[in-house]
Amino acid sequence: MKLKALVLSPESRLNEVCSQACRQRLNGYFDTKWNETGRDYTKEELAGLVEDAEVIITSWGSPPLTPEALEKAVKLRAIGHAAGTVKNLVPRQIFDRGVKVFSAAPRIAQSVGEYCLAALLASLRHLNTFDADLKMGLWREKGLKGRELAGSTVGIISASSTARAFIKLLAPFGVKVLIYDPYLTEEAASRLNAQRATLEEVMSCPIISVHAPKLPATERMLTRELIALIPDGAVFINSSRGSVLDSEAFLEKLQTGRFFAALDVFEKEPLAPEHPLRSLPNVLLTPHIAGASVQGHLSLMEEVVEDIIRSLEAEKTAYEVSENMWEVMA
């Protein structure tokens, strides 16, 4: 007898996050009920559907599994989220019930890692400025000269999965990596070929990349005083959340032109059309797309489905969310 799986995402969403191979896998391994409504289920509809489900597969737009729905989901063994954070999807009590929770966040982190290296190298070499200048009819009139990454020092804020994906890509550049993360042991840092450092040390690096999860503890953790430490000529990258910065202090410093910033996230999104960040020459701006890529998205459901199957077959998992991660994860 196959286990019963319930896929909450409608067809339009599946096209983005579920490959053909994944559909076949779900139909082959499970007795799978697909969402044929053409839209996301409502909370009420979900509560009516969970009774038989042994595995639930969700993605962006799926309704949260409320404590009430969870109570009805008496057969539920695993829930897999083909997207990032699960904090708004399942109540923390789900762990008391012994339900296993899986998130594709580590797969999204790979796209973020590539974004960070892209944004860093593009910033160091002024690619966006040169491109805009050439498209306006200029050549080298500004006398800009780029910088190399090789041999530099990269300061990382938080050793999250996005930071790890980024650090992996830095290997051929022979850079020194400093990480601020209160939970990182010296051994774990050295496995990343990195060194632990204070937040002050990291904010004094010529390259700084923010990977802190959105948590009460990280809200505006980059204070005015810390922002003042960013060196002249530095490249500052934020692919985590706008709320980790004192955004007024950051804007003020950025407006001096002292350093360059590649910003994918903002305190309020979408960024206001007239926001002063949009008129600065020393920024590379993107609309919160660091984690978004065609290949990354299309493999999200497959990654969690395969991991759930590994779990059901008592193999080692890679995407499981445990209760002790709850406090420190985004």
Next chain:
Amino acid sequence: MKLKALVLSPESRLNEVCSQACRQRLNGYFDTKWNETGRDYTKEELAGLVEDAEVIITSWGSPPLTPEALEKAVKLRAIGHAAGTVKNLVPRQIFDRGVKVFSAAPRIAQSVGEYCLAALLASLRHLNTFDADLKMGLWREKGLKGRELAGSTVGIISASSTARAFIKLLAPFGVKVLIYDPYLTEEAASRLNAQRATLEEVMSCPIISVHAPKLPATERMLTRELIALIPDGAVFINSSRGSVLDSEAFLEKLQTGRFFAALDVFEKEPLAPEHPLRSLPNVLLTPHIAGASVQGHLSLMEEVVEDIIRSLEAEKTAYEVSENMWEVMA
């Protein structure tokens, strides 16, 4: 007795290509004559200066060593060019005289390698388009989604030093690398973790990077037929020379919007202010700066000076140009 060195570059150029450490090294190891005229020497001045020189150090702007000057340079043992190609600097007969020739081209190649990865990742993730859009007040209206590099196939045209520097940086991405280069052996390809391929195979890759040297044999080697092979959605990067392409055929194909191009070089430079390339949305344009970086430039003279010293002390060299490279090098 120290050997006599003659540095041709004036102060303004030295600031860019010669570190303080290199000045000290030149003064320490050699009896060095510096150019104090505030400008480049003329050919005539050079001919009057070479008689005593045992080592000559040049860079961009230095006058060529004509056969006549070479005849007078009876003590010359080595010439080191703190820049790229030496073909316009020394006559080929210099090898008959037993003078060793050094070029910093391999150091410049490292900057080109970083440019290629920067341009590739930025192109895959539409960074220049997003940045321009955000600076015009937009957010995600165009529905653009980037692509990942990991797991892709990269086609390389010519296994030159810039290609090798680029390939090194691809290591963490787990890509398949195909190289077209008539001089590359299978063993040499496998040392680069790459496979040999035909020009047709390379031009059919989802990512294509051109590294061919400027030679009569490479003039328009990328014909209309080959350009037609570039797949839909591909990223095509040219950091070598504009002349390797049939530029009319290339422009036509690019104008269809079928693929994306990151172009640092053009058939005629500077690119004409009204050139149609400047108004295409599917290009990332830079003004022939792939090899230019602050750190790269500042180490050029040091690299050739150290290599000349290695040669004088009968150690293994890294920047020496041999006569048998003459035909195939830029």
